[in-house]
Amino acid sequence: MADKKITALAAATSTTTADIAHLVTGVATNPTNKKITVANFWNKIPGFIGLLGLETKTGAGAISVTVTLTNLISEGVIANQIANGIQGQLKVIVFITDGGTATLTPATMNDGTTLAFADAGDAAMLMYIGASGWAVISQAGPGTPGAGPTVG
Amino acid sequence: MADKKVTALSAATASATADLAHIITDVATGATNKKITVAHFLTKIPGFIGFADTPQTATDETEPNITSLLTLLVTTTASTAELANGIQGQLKVLVFITDGGDQVLTPDTMNDGTTLTFADAGDAAILMYIGASGWAPISLAGPGTPGAGPTIG
Numbered sequence: 001m002a003d004k005k006i007t008a009l010a011a012a013t014s015t016t017t018a019d020i021a022h023l024v025t026g027v028a029t030n031p032t033n034k035k036i037t038v039a040n041f042w043n044k045i046p047g048f049i050g051l052l053g054l055e056t057k058t059g060a061g062a063i064s065v066t067v068t069l070t071n072l073i074s075e076g077v078i079a080n081q082i083a084n085g086i087q088g089q090l091k092v093i094v095f096i097t098d099g100g101t102a103t104l105t106p107a108t109m110n111d112g113t114t115l116a117f118a119d120a121g122d123a124a125m126l127m128y129i130g131a132s133g134w135a136v137i138s139q140a141g142p143g144t145p146g147a148g149p150t151v152g
Numbered sequence: 153m154a155d156k157k158v159t160a161l162s163a164a165t166a167s168a169t170a171d172l173a174h175i176i177t178d179v180a181t182g183a184t185n186k187k188i189t190v191a192h193f194l195t196k197i198p199g200f201i202g203f204a205d206t207p208q209t210a211t212d213e214t215e216p217n218i219t220s221l222l223t224l225l226v227t228t229t230a231s232t233a234e235l236a237n238g239i240q241g242q243l244k245v246l247v248f249i250t251d252g253g254d255q256v257l258t259p260d261t262m263n264d265g266t267t268l269t270f271a272d273a274g275d276a277a278i279l280m281y282i283g284a285s286g287w288a289p290i291s292l293a294g295p296g297t298p299g300a301g302p303t304i305g
Contacts, residue, residue: 006185007176035163035164046169047169066200088204088207129249137278151295
């Protein structure tokens with residue numbers, strides 16, 4: 001292949017586990033070019049995972065499906081919505097200011113229709129599991145063990 | 153180094169936080185080649201996270217696999233199944249989508265417990281394999297009142 005800028009290459013919009021990426025290892029001592037499969041890269045994450053994006057949502061309305069973390073603020077009893085995601089997508093919602101219960105209604109939800117965030121600190125993690133929609137895979141909240149948003 | 157295809161390089165089977173990857177920034181305006189540490193790449197993920205692997209649907213006595221992140225549990229009758237050991241740091245998500253009877257899951261190795269009982273559709277758990285102690289439930293959730301979800305036995 002003739003020399004070509006990476007920006008001139010055809011674009012992949014998803015990866016498979018067997019795809020390979022370019023990695024430079026031993027940076028401090030003996031930098032070495034290596035290839036690594038996408039599977040090995042993601043199956044052995046060397047550090048913690050952090051999320052750059054943050055939505056702060058105040059009041060009623062739809063929350064983002066393009067940002068993983070939404071900090072939710074109510075200034076009265078409010079209704080919120082979330083659109084369908086893509087299979088395998090994670091969504092984290094943290095109710096940071098309680099001015100009234102926030103009731104979240106996903107467009108499609110597995111075994112339920114709503115999540116009611118009643119207390120500041122209530123938090124939920126959802127995963128979009130396909131045709132069944134958003135599944136609640138984690139609930140947490142302040143106070144006694146088992147606190148958190150109520151799935152209705 | 154002479155020109156070499158990436159496929160011709162020796163293979164790394166794991167990465168370290170200080171390793172470097174190649175990234176092109178400002179693609180739309182002034183595309184620029186840059187290096188980025190694996191740590192910076194992973195700790196400031198710019199979009200949402202999605203897992204592309206096809207979920208496994210495990211019915212009744214079918215064992216949830218340890219190669220898919222997500223397993224959808226279905227029962228037609230009260231059932232039991234096992235979960236093999238994973239690798240350190242591995243996450244496993246289980247969602248009980250169809251309740252035809254309790255599903256009692258027994259990991260081969262489990263931290264502070266021996267079973268997880270999924271009794272109601274919507275019960276869900278996130279497990280992390282923490283090493284020699286085995287699978288640790290790090291989140292339990294379910295429909296109804298807060299605190300619902302699978303029971304650790």
